[in-house]
Amino acid sequence: QTWDMPTPYGDTTFHTINIRDFAKDVSGATDGKLEVAVHSAGSLFPHSEIKNAVRSGQVPIGEFFLSTLANEDLAFGVDSQPFLATSYEQAAKLWAAQKPVITELLAKQGLMPLFSVPWPAQGLYTNGEIKTVDDLAGLRFRAYNPALEEFAMMAKAAPVQVEASDIAQAFTTGQVQAMITSPSTGANSKAWDFVDTYTKIDAWLPKNIVVVNKRAFDRLSADEQSAVMAAAAKAETRGWEMSKKEAADKIAAMQENGMHIVDPSPELEAGLQKIGDEMLVKWKEKALPDAMSVLQAYQAN
Amino acid sequence: MSDPVVFSILLGLLLVLLAGGLWVALSLLVVALAGLTFFSNAPTGLVMATTLWGNSHSWPLAALPLFILMGEILLRSRLSQDMFSGLAPWLGRTPGRLLHVNVLGCAIFAAVSGSSAATAATIGRMSVPELTKRGYPESLILGTLAGSATLGFLIPPSVILIVYGVATEQSIARLFIAGILPGLMLVVLFGGYVALRAWLNPGMIPAEEGTPSLRDKLRASRNLLPVVALIGGVIGTIYTGVASPTDAAAIGVVFSLILAVASGTFSRRDFIEALLSATRTSAMIAFILMGASVLSVSMGFTGIPRNLAAWIGTFGLTPYALLAVLTVFFIVLGCFLDGISVVVLTTSIILPMVQAAGIDPMWFGIYLVLVVEMSQITPPVGFNLFVIQGLTGFDIMKIARAAFPFFGLLLLGVLLITLFPQIVTFLPDAMGN
Amino acid sequence: MRRLLDKAYLYSAGLAALSILAICLLVSAQVCLNILARLGGPDLSFTIPSYADFSGYLLASASFLALAHTLRHGTHIRVNLVISRLSERPRWVLECVTLAVATLTSFYATWFAALMTMESWQYGDKSTGIVAISIWMPQSVMVAGLALLGVAFLDTLIESLRAGRSVIVDHTVE
Numbered sequence: 001q002t003w004d005m006p007t008p009y010g011d012t013t014f015h016t017i018n019i020r021d022f023a024k025d026v027s028g029a030t031d032g033k034l035e036v037a038v039h040s041a042g043s044l045f046p047h048s049e050i051k052n053a054v055r056s057g058q059v060p061i062g063e064f065f066l067s068t069l070a071n072e073d074l075a076f077g078v079d080s081q082p083f084l085a086t087s088y089e090q091a092a093k094l095w096a097a098q099k100p101v102i103t104e105l106l107a108k109q110g111l112m113p114l115f116s117v118p119w120p121a122q123g124l125y126t127n128g129e130i131k132t133v134d135d136l137a138g139l140r141f142r143a144y145n146p147a148l149e150e151f152a153m154m155a156k157a158a159p160v161q162v163e164a165s166d167i168a169q170a171f172t173t174g175q176v177q178a179m180i181t182s183p184s185t186g187a188n189s190k191a192w193d194f195v196d197t198y199t200k201i202d203a204w205l206p207k208n209i210v211v212v213n214k215r216a217f218d219r220l221s222a223d224e225q226s227a228v229m230a231a232a233a234k235a236e237t238r239g240w241e242m243s244k245k246e247a248a249d250k251i252a253a254m255q256e257n258g259m260h261i262v263d264p265s266p267e268l269e270a271g272l273q274k275i276g277d278e279m280l281v282k283w284k285e286k287a288l289p290d291a292m293s294v295l296q297a298y299q300a301n
Numbered sequence: 302m303s304d305p306v307v308f309s310i311l312l313g314l315l316l317v318l319l320a321g322g323l324w325v326a327l328s329l330l331v332v333a334l335a336g337l338t339f340f341s342n343a344p345t346g347l348v349m350a351t352t353l354w355g356n357s358h359s360w361p362l363a364a365l366p367l368f369i370l371m372g373e374i375l376l377r378s379r380l381s382q383d384m385f386s387g388l389a390p391w392l393g394r395t396p397g398r399l400l401h402v403n404v405l406g407c408a409i410f411a412a413v414s415g416s417s418a419a420t421a422a423t424i425g426r427m428s429v430p431e432l433t434k435r436g437y438p439e440s441l442i443l444g445t446l447a448g449s450a451t452l453g454f455l456i457p458p459s460v461i462l463i464v465y466g467v468a469t470e471q472s473i474a475r476l477f478i479a480g481i482l483p484g485l486m487l488v489v490l491f492g493g494y495v496a497l498r499a500w501l502n503p504g505m506i507p508a509e510e511g512t513p514s515l516r517d518k519l520r521a522s523r524n525l526l527p528v529v530a531l532i533g534g535v536i537g538t539i540y541t542g543v544a545s546p547t548d549a550a551a552i553g554v555v556f557s558l559i560l561a562v563a564s565g566t567f568s569r570r571d572f573i574e575a576l577l578s579a580t581r582t583s584a585m586i587a588f589i590l591m592g593a594s595v596l597s598v599s600m601g602f603t604g605i606p607r608n609l610a611a612w613i614g615t616f617g618l619t620p621y622a623l624l625a626v627l628t629v630f631f632i633v634l635g636c637f638l639d640g641i642s643v644v645v646l647t648t649s650i651i652l653p654m655v656q657a658a659g660i661d662p663m664w665f666g667i668y669l670v671l672v673v674e675m676s677q678i679t680p681p682v683g684f685n686l687f688v689i690q691g692l693t694g695f696d697i698m699k700i701a702r703a704a705f706p707f708f709g710l711l712l713l714g715v716l717l718i719t720l721f722p723q724i725v726t727f728l729p730d731a732m733g734n
Numbered sequence: 735m736r737r738l739l740d741k742a743y744l745y746s747a748g749l750a751a752l753s754i755l756a757i758c759l760l761v762s763a764q765v766c767l768n769i770l771a772r773l774g775g776p777d778l779s780f781t782i783p784s785y786a787d788f789s790g791y792l793l794a795s796a797s798f799l800a801l802a803h804t805l806r807h808g809t810h811i812r813v814n815l816v817i818s819r820l821s822e823r824p825r826w827v828l829e830c831v832t833l834a835v836a837t838l839t840s841f842y843a844t845w846f847a848a849l850m851t852m853e854s855w856q857y858g859d860k861s862t863g864i865v866a867i868s869i870w871m872p873q874s875v876m877v878a879g880l881a882l883l884g885v886a887f888l889d890t891l892i893e894s895l896r897a898g899r900s901v902i903v904d905h906t907v908e
């Protein structure tokens with residue numbers, strides 16, 4: 001049988017490349033009895049509909065950006081909390097803390113997580129160097145989710161909502177002057193056309209997740225089930241390595257095209273960490289027990 | 302059943318439904334449901350509901366009803382009449398006269414709007430009644446409008462280039478810049494064609510009265526001031542960064558409303574009529590877009606477009622031959638699917654093929670836009686044709702016949718950018734350094 | 735009954751028209767705020783949270799709520815090439831068949847849209863932006879619009895059967 005699999009990102013994104021390899025592994029391990037047909041770049045369902053399409057069994061499997069579910073439960077969005085987990089090591093620890101909780105949350109919707117792979121750490125894009133948090137004050141700052149809007153306000157910047165497709169135009173016309181995003185997005189949108197400085201503030205490492213419909217999974221034979229699980233475990237390991245390589249490659253690409261790649265000054269780091277800590281305090285006030293348990297598990301070790 | 306057989310069955314069903322007089326949106330929907338039910342494993346009803354919902358609340362689409370409302374307001378306020386009487390003295394000696402307003406109007410509006418349907422609806426709302434009243438030949442009015450409105454996709458901003466840029470990770474800013482010269486090239490081709498037809502057959506273009514002096518011309522030009530202010534204001538908000546391209550549509554409505562009220566000929570009743578008429582036109586277009594999106598998903602589940610594209614990949618063609626075959630493939634698919642669906646459904650397969658043949662993916666994006674533009678004016682499924690049928694009441698086959706020469710000109714455009722790729726690459730390369 | 739239905743179509747379209755106006759107001763307000771921010775600096779920077787999401791949902795309600803009125807007004811387009819060449823009687827038969835197909839399709843769509851909305855409600859699905867909107871709310875508007883479209887097709891079918899001729903005049907030229 002064939003599993004149709006909608007994914008939101010384009011074919012050259014490392015997440016999609018990883019998923020195509022996953023599909024090949026599944027097909028190989030089941031002697032072609034289970035094929036996964038990847039529909040990339042939102043060509044089957046728009047990104048916002050993929051989770052629900054898997055839940056209701058329209059497709060057995062799909063990928064989406066995990067923290068888009070943060071409005072349903074903050075436990076889904078811990079990985080997008082600024083300055084909480086800022087390296088691959090910490091991100092792995094956070095995922096270990098997050099996985100059992102969201103597995104339970106997703107199970108209530110008949111979904112089962114297969115694997116999750118982070119984007120490279122988010123950096124700061126500006127014209128001119130940012131030496132302290134005060135340099136951010138007054139800049140028009142791209143915010144596309146609640147956390148970023150809060151961050152912008154606390155840095156005394158002006159949050160501006162800009163859709164991903166309008167980024168280049170927004171910078172060129174001065175609608176925004178600063179943004180935080182991954183080196184992948186920066187390099188792919190040729191950020192050097194409109195900004196000159198990338199500061200490696202490593203704000204957070206958000207993840208994509210691949211989920212499967214539990215009923216569809218249960219209908220597979222035992223052999224097929226273990227083939228899928230094995231391919232998923234392999235894809236997770238491979239994906240994290242790809243992500244690290246992606247971070248290095250894309251930062252190098254930006255440098256080659258004339259952008260200044262800057263390590264944050266100690267003052268900037270301390271100021272950002274302070275904002276992150278304050279944001280976490282507010283986050284705790286809103287978090288339900290399951291989200292809190294993720295944080296406690298993460299901070300415990 | 303093999304893909305060509307399935308494709309033919311669905312195609313036959315579509316033609317039967319359309320010919321039987323079932324509404325276009327529902328014909329697309331029924332064919333989509335048939336495809337899902339008989340040729341895929343997907344649960345038909347749920348997929349349809351998700352798709353109808355998922356494609357009905359997208360932010361870039363929100364500009365469409367606003368632009369249509371702007372056209373309705375301008376139509377009822379004398380502003381559109383003033384625009385034509387202001388331009389008439391200047392275009393009096395150009396072969397084709399006011400028909401060039403269709404071409405240039407669409408080109409200018411395309412710099413504000415990202416879609417060709419919005420361009421056709423807004424410009425057509427003003428120009429069709431005015432040109433018909435002045436006695437211009439119907440086929441050229443319809444043809445220039447259908448053809449030139451396709452510029453909405455090529456001249457930035459452009460919905461298709463955003464879709465392509467996101468799917469293939471090309472820089473959208475560069476794609477936009479790459480679209481400028483080919484867009485101007487099409488303006489010249491379209492304008493040249495109109496002039497040629499008029500020059501070959503001077504009797505078909507109505508004469509303008511007298512030969513105005515420069516002073517008369519300047520006096521008449523005062524009529525243009527409101528329209529120039531409107532266009533300048535809208536484009537200004539985009540390029541100073543206070544409005545995104547979608548925001549600009551709302552600014553267009555506000556500005557045209559202010560101008561209409563200031564002109565003293567626009568009552569509250571006119572406004573309500575304009576609003577209701579815009580509501581109906583946008584519901585009509587939205588309904589067809591929804592039907593088309595379900596058909597697109599249905600095709601995605603059946604895998605037919607992907608398989609056909611992959612089949613072309615097995616030919617092992619040289620770059621020029623590959624482009625020739627792809628052009629035929631896109632034209633055929635574009636007759637029955639809307640252009641954006643064709644791009645979305647086949648890019649995964651076709652782009653690697655194209656890159657392996659050594660073709661620049663940015664150039665290919667512009668090529669795709671030209672091909673998609675053709676699909677906008679080919680029957681039975683062509684969005685510009687639907688919009689113009691909505692405006693004029695003429696049957697789409699009649700409009701498609703009038704638009705056919707412009708289909709040919711778009712094909713010529715594809716040939717030109719293939720032979721002289723610099724038309725596409727010159728500006729972005731200059732920008733890169 | 736006749737007057738009640740006509741009113742339902744018209745008021746529903748009125749709500750759709752108000753949705754379009756609301757998009758216009760929302761977006762214009764944000765652009766004014768952008769201009770204010772430009773002039774007044776960071777102290778005068780305000781944003782309307784999730785205005786793109788709200789505009790999207792208003793667009794959906796504008797589209798769905800106007801479907802029935804648009805049909806009755808003859809603005810939904812179809813290809814007339816073949817049917818316009820038929821004589822009155824076969825044309826009427828064909829019209830009744832297409833109306834029946836259209837009625838079934840609309841109610842089929844309504845049914846599954848309602849199922850989807852129920853599911854969004856049961857699971858408490860939220861929008862992903864700055865303001866968390868419960869998805870079932872805008873989705874119910876979609877269900878209402880589709881249901882009214884189904885009613886309008888059925889209404890037209892019954893009218894056509896009773897009258898013995900086609901009753902919808904394609905009214906695209908205004």
Ligand code: NA
Nearest residue numbers: 411414453458
């Ligand atoms: Na455009």
Ligand code: NA
Nearest residue numbers: 635636676682
């Ligand atoms: Na077409």
